[in-house]
Amino acid sequence: MTLTFILLKHLHVWCVVLSVMLFCVRLSWLRKQNELLKKRIVRILPHLIDNLMMISGIGMMLILHYHQYLPNWLALKLVLLGSYIMFGLLAMRKKQARLITSSLALLSVFTIVWLAINKPALSFLTF
Template structure:
């Protein structure tokens, strides 16, 4: 069961970042595609599944953030990623954010996501540098 949930978690993470990059591109280009119903709903479905799989793996492994530094780092990075993503997608609808600002925040969000992947792969807060 562990392997199935782990692979589902990885697949959902891949789907999540792919959809984020697509939505970020649309946000930078200021296209109406962001207002489509499936574009507003699907990310929540994917990310809820991703989080549910992550929590399930955490419970199965008995890996608690207060005792597992790499997991704590990944969760903090997740909050940063969510914040940056919200600026890109939701802030992207505002006339106050220019495309360059949205693109900058999108690149930062993808970098944080890459950091989280490194933390998960290396099981170390230093991510790919460990």
């Protein structure tokens, strides 16, 4: 493995950790109606972290030549990333469904992490 790949992987993992932690903190603040949610940095930081996470992920895909052949586990991770974004957005905006949507967002993330660690064949999926 190249040094570039290792640096991208570490950046990617740190962005995942920061993204989930910030999501949970923002949910807590939302529940308590904390004024910190209105701060500009709190509104911008999740977008910066998530974009950096996606850019580092794309960089790793290019280094590993996954742009030529996308494994099923990676395709599923991309679908789950979309569900994390969608459920996270709903959790932040819809009070009546917050418990369900935040739980589904976190379930999406935990599944993504499981897929990243185990990289199963998933032969039942054909993309």
